[in-house]
Amino acid sequence: MSSDPWGRVDETGTVYVRTADGEQVVGSWQAGSPEEALxxxxxxxxxxxxxxxxxxxxxxxxxxxxxxxxxxxxxxREQVDAHHAVGDLDALRARLDKLVELVDARREERKAQRAKQSDEARHAKEALVVEAEGLAQSDQWRAAGERLRALVDTWKGLPRLDRKSDDELWHRFSHARSAFSKRRKQHFAQLDAQREDARQAKERLVAEAESLSNSTDWGQTAARYRELMTEWKAAGRAQREHEDDLWNRFRGAQDVFFAARSSVFAERDAEQTENLKLKEELAGEAEKLLPITDLKAARAAFRGINERWEAIGHVPRDARPKVEGRMHTVERALQEAEESEWRRTNPEARARAAGLTGQLQAAVDKLQGQIEQARAQGNSAKADKLERELAGRQALLDQALKGLHEFGG
Known part of the structure; x- marks a missing residue:
C-alpha cells in the first residue's frame, strides 16, 4: 500500500483522498504501481x-x-466534489467559496455602478431635453439649429434608460426639435415671400431709375432719385441671387444721371465764377459813386451799372449775398439821398415845418415872459416849474429848426 498526506492506494488498487468528511474514493488503478496512481x-x-x-x-x-x-x-466545483484528484480539496472548495463571494460583490458593485450611470444618464438626458425645449423658442436659427444637432450627437452617446423613461424623454426631445424646425420653416417661408415682394418692388424702382437716367431736369430728377433711394431702403432685401444685380442696375442708372449733371454743373460753375468776377468789378465801380454829391449823375451812373449787372447772369450761390450786398449798400445810399432831396424841395412839407417852428418859437417866448414875471413877483416855485416846461419846448423847437434847415429855410 502507498500513501501521501492527502491520499493512499490500498492493496486492491483503490485510490482514496482525505477530506474533512473522511476518506473518499478517487478511483481504481490497475495499470501500474501505487506511486504512479498517486x-x-x-x-x-x-x-x-x-x-x-x-x-x-x-x-x-x-x-x-x-x-x-x-x-x-x-x-x-463539480470536479472538486467528484473527488477525482488527490490533494487538499477542502482548500479548493474554500477558494471557490471566496470566489463566489467576490463574484457576488462584483455583481453588486456593477449593479450599483450601472444604477449610478443610469441616474447620470437620466439627468444628462433631462438636461438635454430642457435645453432643446428652450432652443425650440429661439429665433437664432443658425446657432440654435447647430446646437440642436450637437445635442442629438450627445444623446446618442449616452446609455439607454429603461424603455418607458427613455421613450418619454426622447418624445419631449424630438418634439422640441420638430417645433423648432417648424418655426424655422415658417420663418424662412415668410422671409422668402418678403424677399419676393422686395424683388418686385425693387424691379419697379430700377425701371424708374433707368427711365430717369437721361433726364436733364436736374433738380426735380435728383430729388426723385433721393426719394427712390429712400424707397429702396424701405423695400428690404431681395433674394441673394437678385439683390446684387438689382442694386448694380439701380446704382448704374443714378451714376449715368449724376455724371451728366456733374458735367453740366462743372461748366455752369466755371461760367458763374466768371460772372462773379464781372459783378465784383461792377460792385467796385458802383462803390466809387459814394459819397453822393451829385444825385442826378450818381443815379444815372448807377442805372447803367445795374443794367450791365442784370445782363451778366448767375454767380455761385455762396458768393451771391456778399457781392449783391455791396450793390444794395450803394442803392440804399441813393434812396436816402433821394428822400433827403425830396424833403428839402417839398413845399408842403417845408410849410408845415415852418408853421410848427413858428408855433414852438411863440410858445418858448411866452414861457420866457412868464418866467420873468414869476421871478419878479418872487414866486420861485412857479418860475422853476415854468423853466422845466420851457426846457421841453426848447428841445422841440431845436429839433424843428433842424428839420427846417434841411429844407434850406
Missing amino acids: AYFERKYEGLVVEIGLLEKRVKTTDLSSKDAQTAIGHL
Missing part, C-alpha cells in the same frame, strides 16, 4: 489548482460577467 491523481489536483487560479485572475482583472463566472465556478 502521482496521476495529484497531477489532476494540480490541474484544478491552475484552473481555479486562472478563474480568480479573470474575475479580478477582466469584465467577466457574473453569469459566466458562476458557470465556471460551478463546473470547477
Whole structure:
C-alpha cells in the first residue's frame, strides 16, 4: 500500500483522498504501481489548482460577467466534489467559496455602478431635453439649429434608460426639435415671400431709375432719385441671387444721371465764377459813386451799372449775398439821398415845418415872459416849474429848426 498526506492506494488498487468528511474514493488503478496512481491523481489536483487560479485572475482583472463566472465556478466545483484528484480539496472548495463571494460583490458593485450611470444618464438626458425645449423658442436659427444637432450627437452617446423613461424623454426631445424646425420653416417661408415682394418692388424702382437716367431736369430728377433711394431702403432685401444685380442696375442708372449733371454743373460753375468776377468789378465801380454829391449823375451812373449787372447772369450761390450786398449798400445810399432831396424841395412839407417852428418859437417866448414875471413877483416855485416846461419846448423847437434847415429855410 502507498500513501501521501492527502491520499493512499490500498492493496486492491483503490485510490482514496482525505477530506474533512473522511476518506473518499478517487478511483481504481490497475495499470501500474501505487506511486504512479498517486502521482496521476495529484497531477489532476494540480490541474484544478491552475484552473481555479486562472478563474480568480479573470474575475479580478477582466469584465467577466457574473453569469459566466458562476458557470465556471460551478463546473470547477463539480470536479472538486467528484473527488477525482488527490490533494487538499477542502482548500479548493474554500477558494471557490471566496470566489463566489467576490463574484457576488462584483455583481453588486456593477449593479450599483450601472444604477449610478443610469441616474447620470437620466439627468444628462433631462438636461438635454430642457435645453432643446428652450432652443425650440429661439429665433437664432443658425446657432440654435447647430446646437440642436450637437445635442442629438450627445444623446446618442449616452446609455439607454429603461424603455418607458427613455421613450418619454426622447418624445419631449424630438418634439422640441420638430417645433423648432417648424418655426424655422415658417420663418424662412415668410422671409422668402418678403424677399419676393422686395424683388418686385425693387424691379419697379430700377425701371424708374433707368427711365430717369437721361433726364436733364436736374433738380426735380435728383430729388426723385433721393426719394427712390429712400424707397429702396424701405423695400428690404431681395433674394441673394437678385439683390446684387438689382442694386448694380439701380446704382448704374443714378451714376449715368449724376455724371451728366456733374458735367453740366462743372461748366455752369466755371461760367458763374466768371460772372462773379464781372459783378465784383461792377460792385467796385458802383462803390466809387459814394459819397453822393451829385444825385442826378450818381443815379444815372448807377442805372447803367445795374443794367450791365442784370445782363451778366448767375454767380455761385455762396458768393451771391456778399457781392449783391455791396450793390444794395450803394442803392440804399441813393434812396436816402433821394428822400433827403425830396424833403428839402417839398413845399408842403417845408410849410408845415415852418408853421410848427413858428408855433414852438411863440410858445418858448411866452414861457420866457412868464418866467420873468414869476421871478419878479418872487414866486420861485412857479418860475422853476415854468423853466422845466420851457426846457421841453426848447428841445422841440431845436429839433424843428433842424428839420427846417434841411429844407434850406
